[in-house]
Amino acid sequence: MSNLKNNENQDKKEDNTNQISLENMSKNQIKTLLSKRIATKRKTISGATTLETNEYKLFEKDREKVRIILAKEKHIETKETILLSKKKDFSNILEIVKRVEDEDSKMKNSIKKNSIKKNDHTINDPQSSIVLPGGFKIDPSKSTITPQSTKPKGSQMPIIIIPNTANCIINSTNAQKFLEQGKFVAPEDYIKNGGSIPKFGFIQIVRTRKQTKLHYQLCDDPKKINKRDWDRVVCVITSGAASQLKNFRWKKPVEIFNEVRGIYFGYEDIKPPILVDSWKVKKLTISKNKRHHDTTAVYDFWKEIDIFIQTKKPFMKEYIK
Structure with missing residues (x-):
């Protein structure tokens, strides 16, 4: 309490002297005087450094908490944000689609070839039955075409x-x-x-x-x-x-x-x-x-x-x- 009273008395004295002498001082002199006065107040006020240290500690704690929260945060992206991304390139999608279509067409062609091979008739044995597409078979000993039986065992x-x-x-x-x-x-x-x-x-x-x-x-x-x-x-x-x-x-x-x-x-x-x-x-x-x-x-x-x-x-x- 005594320190505060002394500081107030000193400030009053300085104010009185300043009122007398400021009129005769230049602008640069006034600025220099103000800076000295501010420096003096910082030195004389007790506990100022302690407050700054406590504020810094609180700030560091908050920053650590924010860092933990951000580390656990999941960024939700939409189709619009993905398309706007500069690092994404979708130019190869058409190539992938074309490659898949080509593979499908190759598979269909191979299935057709295999089915044609299965339906090919044998010509080595003149008495063997000839199998035609659609499941029909011809027996040379007969004059009619009969469908293959679908009767299960x-x-x-x-x-x-x-x-x-x-x-x-x-x-x-x-x-x-x-x-x-x-x-x-x-x-x-x-x-x-x-x-x-x-x-x-x-x-x-x-x-x-x-x-x-x-x-x-x-x-x-x-x-x-x-x-x-x-x-x-x-x-x-x-x-x-x-x-x-x-x-x-x-x-x-x-x-x-x-x-x-x-x-x-x-x-x-x-x-x-x-x-x-x-x-x-x-x-x-x-x-x-x-x-x-x-x-x-x-x-x-x-x-x-x-x-x-x-x-x-x-x-x-x-x-x-």
Whole structure:
């Protein structure tokens, strides 16, 4: 406090002397006097250097924090900022596109050449069959051209299990004609005309879809399906009796109808058996008299088969195109 009072008194004295002598001094002398006075104040004020040192330290701390923040900062760029960058050059993009197109055209040409080589016919053996583009082959011993068969091997065909009992309206007596042609013949009419329920084991049927012939196998005896072929079973046309499911690979109806699509055919005016309502099966109806409704029932049947194969049997590629 005493220092501050002394400084104030000194300033007052200097002000009084300055007021007296400033009038007689030149401008340069006044400037020199002012600079000396400022230097004197800096020396006399206590703690000035300490304040400057503390301010410098605070500034250094802030600068360190800013440096850390900037180091962690991620610069977000847009397509406009990238295009405006002087270091980016996109002139080679057209060259890259052209190179990719050339490679694609080369690959297509090589595929065409390979397909032509496969379709070339042999001329060394006059009796050998000549294969033409489109899958047609000529046998010199015959005078007609026949397309190559697209029939899959027996080990690749989907299997549909059907009942061979008279209490089911779709069984081994009429299943083939019904599923191939959409024509229903009641089993009782078949038996009245002197027929008996056949037991054929396996029989092949052909379905035409989008001008493509697809081959399936009907099986009326699950005992004849070996362990490996159970993976090809896609459907069981059930009679509604539990005895039909005895010789299946799976023991419980819940497991069976989870692994195989269950279909029940019944007359529209007759209620299905009680077990059918408790099973996971699709119920389709057939009219006793309206034969023009048969095609609708067949369409609904194949629709269920296609959906099941697509979701459960993706390895049967030709059947889910």
